[in-house]
Amino acid sequence: MALQRTTFLLFSLALCVSAQDPVPCQDCQQLYLEHYAARNCTPVFDDTVSLCCPASFNCSTGPAVVREDEGCPYRGKVYAVGETVPVTNPCDAGCYCRPGTDGQLPKVECAVVECPSLFNPRKPFCRNLYNSELCCEVGEECTTPELPVDKEPATATGAETTPAPEGTTTQAKPEANIRSTASCTAEDKEYKLGDKIYFTNESCQTCVCTENYTDAFGPNCTTIDCGMDYRYAQQLRDGCTPIYFRNRCCSIDWICPNSERVKPLADQPTESEATTGSHCKLGDIVVPRNASAPTDNCNLNCLCVTPPDLTCVQYPDCDEAAKALETRILQ
Ligand SMILES: *[C@@H]1O[C@H](CO)[C@@H](O)[C@H](O)[C@H]1NC(C)=O
Ligand SMILES: *[C@@H]1O[C@H](CO)[C@@H](O)[C@H](O)[C@H]1NC(C)=O
Ligand SMILES: *[C@@H]1O[C@H](CO)[C@@H](O)[C@H](O)[C@H]1NC(C)=O
Numbered sequence: 001m002a003l004q005r006t007t008f009l010l011f012s013l014a015l016c017v018s019a020q021d022p023v024p025c026q027d028c029q030q031l032y033l034e035h036y037a038a039r040n041c042t043p044v045f046d047d048t049v050s051l052c053c054p055a056s057f058n059c060s061t062g063p064a065v066v067r068e069d070e071g072c073p074y075r076g077k078v079y080a081v082g083e084t085v086p087v088t089n090p091c092d093a094g095c096y097c098r099p100g101t102d103g104q105l106p107k108v109e110c111a112v113v114e115c116p117s118l119f120n121p122r123k124p125f126c127r128n129l130y131n132s133e134l135c136c137e138v139g140e141e142c143t144t145p146e147l148p149v150d151k152e153p154a155t156a157t158g159a160e161t162t163p164a165p166e167g168t169t170t171q172a173k174p175e176a177n178i179r180s181t182a183s184c185t186a187e188d189k190e191y192k193l194g195d196k197i198y199f200t201n202e203s204c205q206t207c208v209c210t211e212n213y214t215d216a217f218g219p220n221c222t223t224i225d226c227g228m229d230y231r232y233a234q235q236l237r238d239g240c241t242p243i244y245f246r247n248r249c250c251s252i253d254w255i256c257p258n259s260e261r262v263k264p265l266a267d268q269p270t271e272s273e274a275t276t277g278s279h280c281k282l283g284d285i286v287v288p289r290n291a292s293a294p295t296d297n298c299n300l301n302c303l304c305v306t307p308p309d310l311t312c313v314q315y316p317d318c319d320e321a322a323k324a325l326e327t328r329i330l331q
C-alpha cells in the first residue's frame with residue numbers, strides 16, 4: 001500500500017513536471033482518497049480528465065478479501081485471530097486481531113492511548129512539549145509569570161494562548177514571559193520548540209516544531225494515520241464509501257450499499273451505460289463523473305469525482321455544502 005502511494009506521488013510529480021498544463025498541480029486533491037489505498041486500488045491517469053490527479057482508481061484487485069476465519073490483513077500480512085498486530089500509529093496501543101461476530105470479518109482492535117493531558121487541565125503559563133515519534137506529550141515547559149503584584153492574575157489560564165492586546169497592561173505582557181522564542185511558522189501561526197503543529201491546508205500532516213522545521217513535510221513531521229486499512233476491513237469489503245468532514249483528514253462515517261442516505265438520480269444511467277472509470281457506483285446507484293447523488297441531508301454532498309466510489313463530504317451547514325456543490329470544489 002505504501003508502495004502504491006509512493007508510485008502515485010512519483011507519477012503525479014512526473015506528470016506535473018513534464019506537462020505544460022494550465023491546471024495547477026498542487027491543487028490536486030489527495031484528501032478523501034485514503035480508502036482506495038486501503039483497498040489496494042491503483043490510480044488510473046487520463047489526460048483528458050486531469051494532467052496530474054488520478055482520474056479514477058482500478059479496484060479490480062479488489063479489497064483485501066479474507067475469509068472470515070482467516071484473520072486480519074495489515075500491510076501485506078494476515079494476522080491470525082488473537083494475534084498481536086504491530087500497528088505503527090503510536091496512539092493505538094496493544095492492537096490485536098479480534099474475532100468477527102455476527103458474520104462480520106475479524107477486525108483489528110486497539111486500546112486508544114489516553115494521554116495525561118487529556119485528564120489534567122494545562123497549568124497556567126505552561127505548555128506541553130511533544131516528540132514526533134510519540135503519541136503523548138513528553139513534558140511541559142512552564143514560565144514564571146511576572147505579573148504586577150497589585151493585579152489579580154485573572155487571565156492567567158488563557159494568557160499563553162491569547163496574549164492581552166497591545167496597550168491593555170503596561171507592566172505585564174504575557175508573551176514577554178514565555179522564554180522560548182518562536183521557532184516555526186506554519187500557515188501564518190508561530191510555534192515554539194516542542195509545540196505540535198496542525199495544518200488547515202495539509203490536514204493529514206502534523207509536525208513537532210524543532211530547529212529543523214521546514215514545512216508540513218519536513219523533519220519531525222508525520223502523516224496522520226487514520227487506520228483506514230485496519231479499522232474498517234468490513235466496510236471496505238462491503239463496498240462502502242467513507243464520509244469525510246470538510247477538509248479533515250480522517251473519515252467520520254461510512255455509507256454502505258442500500259443505505260437510505262444516498263438516493264439514485266432521476267435519470268440514472270443503466271448498468272450497461274455505466275463505464276468503468278467514468279461512473280461511480282454505490283450498490284445499485286450509478287452516478288456519472290461530475291454529477292452528484294441526492295442525499296438525505298443537505299449538509300452532505302456525494303459527488304462522483306474519482307470513480308469508482310462516490311466522494312461524500314459533510315459540511316458544517318447546508319449553505320456551505322450547496323456552495324461546494326455549485327463550484328464542484330471538494331473543500
Ligand atoms: C486493472 O488492473 C488489473 C490488474 O492489474 C488489470 O488486469 C486491468 O486491465 C486494469 N484495468 C484498467 C481499466 O486499467
Ligand atoms: C525529531 O526527529 C528525530 C529523528 O526522527 C528524532 O530523533 C527526534 O527525537 C525528533 N524530535 C522531536 C522534538 O520530535
Ligand atoms: C490554504 O490554501 C489556500 C489556497 O491555496 C490559501 O489561499 C490559504 O491562504 C491557505 N491557508 C493557510 C492558512 O495557509
Ligand SMILES: *[C@@H]1O[C@H](CO)[C@@H](O)[C@H](O)[C@H]1NC(C)=O
Nearest residue numbers: 193209210211212213219220
Ligand atoms: C536537526 O538536523 C541535524 C542534522 O541533520 C541533526 O543533527 C539534529 O539532531 C536535528 N535536530 C533535531 C531537534 O532533530
Ligand SMILES: *[C@@H]1O[C@H](CO)[C@@H](O)[C@H](O)[C@H]1NC(C)=O
Nearest residue numbers: 049289290291325326327328
Ligand atoms: C461539472 O459540473 C459543473 C456544474 O454542473 C459544470 O459547471 C462543469 O462544467 C462540469 N465539469 C465538467 C468537466 O463536466
